[in-house]
Amino acid sequence: MNENIRLMFTPEFFAAILLPALIGGIAITICSSLLGVTLVLKRYSMIGDGLSHIGYGALSVAAVMNLAPLKVALPVVIIAAFILLRLSESSRINGDAAIALFSTTALAVGILVSSKAGLTNDVSHYMFGSILAMSKSDVILSVVLSVIVILAFIFLYNRIFSVTFDENFARATGVNAGIYNMVFAVLTAVTVVLGMMMMGALLISSLIVIPTLTAMRVCHSFKGVVLTSGAVSVASFLMGMMISLLFNTAPGASIVIVNVVFFMLFSLLGSLMKRRGIS
Amino acid sequence: MKAIIECRNAAASYDGKKVIGSLSFTLNEGELLCILGENGSGKSTLIKCLLGIKPLDSGKIIMGEGLKPSDIGYLPQYTNLQNGFPATVSEVVISGCLGRRGLRPFYSATEKKIAQQAMERLGIADLAKKSCRELSGGQQQKMFLARAMCAAKKLLLLDEPLNGLDPAAQEDMYKLITELNQKDGMTVIMVSHDVVRSVDCANRILCLCSSDHCFFGTPEEYLSSHISKKFSGGSK
Numbered sequence: 001m002n003e004n005i006r007l008m009f010t011p012e013f014f015a016a017i018l019l020p021a022l023i024g025g026i027a028i029t030i031c032s033s034l035l036g037v038t039l040v041l042k043r044y045s046m047i048g049d050g051l052s053h054i055g056y057g058a059l060s061v062a063a064v065m066n067l068a069p070l071k072v073a074l075p076v077v078i079i080a081a082f083i084l085l086r087l088s089e090s091s092r093i094n095g096d097a098a099i100a101l102f103s104t105t106a107l108a109v110g111i112l113v114s115s116k117a118g119l120t121n122d123v124s125h126y127m128f129g130s131i132l133a134m135s136k137s138d139v140i141l142s143v144v145l146s147v148i149v150i151l152a153f154i155f156l157y158n159r160i161f162s163v164t165f166d167e168n169f170a171r172a173t174g175v176n177a178g179i180y181n182m183v184f185a186v187l188t189a190v191t192v193v194l195g196m197m198m199m200g201a202l203l204i205s206s207l208i209v210i211p212t213l214t215a216m217r218v219c220h221s222f223k224g225v226v227l228t229s230g231a232v233s234v235a236s237f238l239m240g241m242m243i244s245l246l247f248n249t250a251p252g253a254s255i256v257i258v259n260v261v262f263f264m265l266f267s268l269l270g271s272l273m274k275r276r277g278i279s
Numbered sequence: 280m281k282a283i284i285e286c287r288n289a290a291a292s293y294d295g296k297k298v299i300g301s302l303s304f305t306l307n308e309g310e311l312l313c314i315l316g317e318n319g320s321g322k323s324t325l326i327k328c329l330l331g332i333k334p335l336d337s338g339k340i341i342m343g344e345g346l347k348p349s350d351i352g353y354l355p356q357y358t359n360l361q362n363g364f365p366a367t368v369s370e371v372v373i374s375g376c377l378g379r380r381g382l383r384p385f386y387s388a389t390e391k392k393i394a395q396q397a398m399e400r401l402g403i404a405d406l407a408k409k410s411c412r413e414l415s416g417g418q419q420q421k422m423f424l425a426r427a428m429c430a431a432k433k434l435l436l437l438d439e440p441l442n443g444l445d446p447a448a449q450e451d452m453y454k455l456i457t458e459l460n461q462k463d464g465m466t467v468i469m470v471s472h473d474v475v476r477s478v479d480c481a482n483r484i485l486c487l488c489s490s491d492h493c494f495f496g497t498p499e500e501y502l503s504s505h506i507s508k509k510f511s512g513g514s515k
Contacts, residue, residue: 041365154384158377171330174348175377222366222367224365
């Protein structure tokens with residue numbers, strides 16, 4: 001443990017590995033928590049999970065075929081996001097089951113391809129994430145993405161609220177809800193792919209879902225939930241990273257556990273507030 | 280009398296099933312239209328077609344001169360408030376002003392005032408900061424009507440505004456709707472199940488009896504038609 005702390009404070013380690021991980025990580029956690037608010041409230045929580053499995057399949061195939069991982073995974077996951085969104089909107093197909101079908105298929109293909117090619121080591125990075133191995137281009141892409149997401153939430157805030165709260169009413173007042181759904185699908189897909197490299201395919205959906213649920217325990221307004229989930233998410237990320245460095249634990253898992261602890265604390269706080277009649 | 284909305288041979292279906300065969304009527308400014316019909320007769324489908332969020336199979340809906348989608352206020356059929364959606368009453372009500380804003384991103388003092396006035400008028404101003412998941416059915420319905428009022432400059436489309444309300448709250452709601460129509464000169468189209476009440480407050484009745492048979496006319500004409508006898512169980 002002491003060894004780790006000492007290492008953390010060498011300027012080389014900090015500049016080369018820790019700083020990019022922190023910048024990229026904060027960017028991704030902001031994106032996933034903000035997008036998560038709409039996804040959770042529109043009941044699309046499972047889409048994030050499904051997309052990450054599809055992304056895993058795409059990355060494995062890319063690795064085996066020696067292609068640039070992002071160039072394969074991004075378009076595949078964006079297309080998958082459109083399809084999953086369509087499936088969830090359609091009342092005739094059972095959206096949940098369809099997502100499960102898609103995502104397990106992709107996961108199985110990924111595992112099959114990579115195990116056959118003997119690339120299990122490389123590909124397990126995508127399963128469990130490797131935040132300390134984020135490349136410069138990943139970090140730049142994450143920062144650009146987070147700027148887009150934050151600007152969208154500032155300037156389109158009222159429309160996002162309306163589309164999330166009541167899509168029919170939003171359409172009736174002349175908001176083109178379809179475009180918003182599409183933009184959300186693309187942003188979510190990019191977030192999931194980038195987040196997957198950091199957190200792993202298995203854990204990325206927790207970054208999307210948990211901060212919103214946490215904020216909803218205590219906040220009553222949409223604005224409150226958006227701001228709180230962003231703050232909780234970044235705080236959990238920083239604390240999780242710290243724990244992972246100090247105790248040499250897996251970063252992705254540590255971040256998720258901190259998120260869950262926040263969720264429990266906020267649940268407690270929420271029920272206390274209700275009992276005292278503050279709510 | 281200026282026509283505000285005109286329906287010409289409109290046909291529509293719901294989930295692939297034809298519900299409206301060929302419907303034609305003209306509604307003038309300042310009128311109050313009640314749409315009657317059994318469950319599944321296409322009342323909500325018609326409302327959605329009028330709003331332009333559902334395409335017609337054939338036929339035409341013509342908006343009166345100068346009527347834009349952003350002039351229309353809409354109260355959806357019993358909006359099943361998603362389990363604990365975090366939003367305060369004022370956040371929901373002011374979202375009705377979105378259409379007025381065009382592409383400008385933030386609400387101005389004018390819109391905040393419109394929202395405040397709508398809430399005061401419906402007697403829910405003291406609930407403004409409350410979470411909408413803590414409201415009773417009647418309070419929720421008032422919140423949605425306030426939101427529709429924020430959006431409506433000329434036309435209000437109300438899809439079963441009385442659903443889920445107790446008799447006293449229904450009475451309140453009727454008073455409000457007739458007041459909006461008579462005092463503010465708002466044109467109102469309202470879906471209802473209550474024949475007696477509808478005949479009492481409306482100037483026009485539209486009854487969707489079956490996919491190829493419907494009635495449009497004044498309440499008096501409706502009462503003397505045989506359709507009403509069937510629909511109100513012969514009591515009138």
